[in-house]
Amino acid sequence: MLRSNPEIFHLRRLYISQKLAGDISIRDNQHHYIRNVMRMVPGDNIRVFNEDQGEYLATIKNVGKKDTILEVGELLCAPQPQDHQIILLVPPLSKERMHWIIEKATELGVTKIIPIITDRTDIRKVNMEKLESYVIDAAEQSERLSIPSLEPLLPLKEAITALEKQNSDLSIIAAVARIDAQIAIEVLQDSKNKDVAFVIGPAGGFSDEEKTWLCDEKDNVTAVSLGRNILRVETAASYLLSLHNAFH
Incomplete structure (x- = not known):
């Protein structure tokens, strides 16, 4: 029996x-x-998967009070490592909005999610266990074989500096409103076949000091415009990820 x-x-x-x-x-x-x-x-079938082994057909052998025993059967789909990293840096949001953005980012192929603190970030803590459950639920629903990794909450500058040290070839794209910047679609056309990180600011946008740091002081960061309208955090993230997928 095949996955097809x-x-x-x-x-x-x-x-x-x-x-x-x-x-x-x-x-x-x-x-x-x-x-x-x-x-x-017992006797019902289910699919089980992870990023290292792929997806398998499994049969329920026993459902007890404290655990369920599964018998792993045939391989349905071999592991499918992603060719390139897609990283999302995003400030914490309310529970419902954070659930939405984590879900959509997972569906759109993000490989790593980093919650960030900016000067105008209102929510400054995250429930990592809850975020992990959002990621797994979205991967199960979207037929992904891997789940994005989740990093702990970090200040904006610390997060970007760490990424630069880990991967000097990483293309970092920051959505910055109310500045004269390249249109996102033009930048994304040039980022084909590259590891990429998308940086999304909070409601109210980046502070002037953060804009200067991102736009003028960081050689590896490209500021982009998402158009004349001001987008919500989750809309901006989905827009950039969807554009990226269109070119890859």
Whole structure:
């Protein structure tokens, strides 16, 4: 049975970080999901996946009080490493808006998400466990085999400086409003086949000092305009990621 079989796509998917071989035990939230939400029973099939091993067909062997036993079967899809890094730096938002942006970023192929603190960031803490659950849910729904990595909350300058040290060839693109900057679509056409990081500012935009640092003092950063309208954080992120996907 291959992943291209239409019947396969009707099966639920679970991201499982442990080794996908033989019998595996799942507990806690995933066990609760199978037992109490989906009410699955022994003999039911499910898809399990992770970035290292790909996706497998699995059969439920037993649903107990504390765990579910799955028997991992045939390989449905081999691992598919992404050719290039797509990194999103974004300030924390309210719970609903953060859920939305994490979900869409995962669907659009982001490989790493870094929450950042800027001068005008209102929310200055994040629930990493909750963000992890958003990422996994979106990967399961969108047929991704990998999940984006999540970095801890960092100040804007510290986050960008760290990325530059890790990858000197990284193309860093910052959405900066109310300045004379290149149109985003022009810059993204030139970033084909490159690792790229998108930097999104908070509501109210970057401060003047941050704009100067991004636009004038950082050689690796390209400031771009997203048009005449001022976009919300999640809209700006989705716009840039969608444009990037259109050229790759």
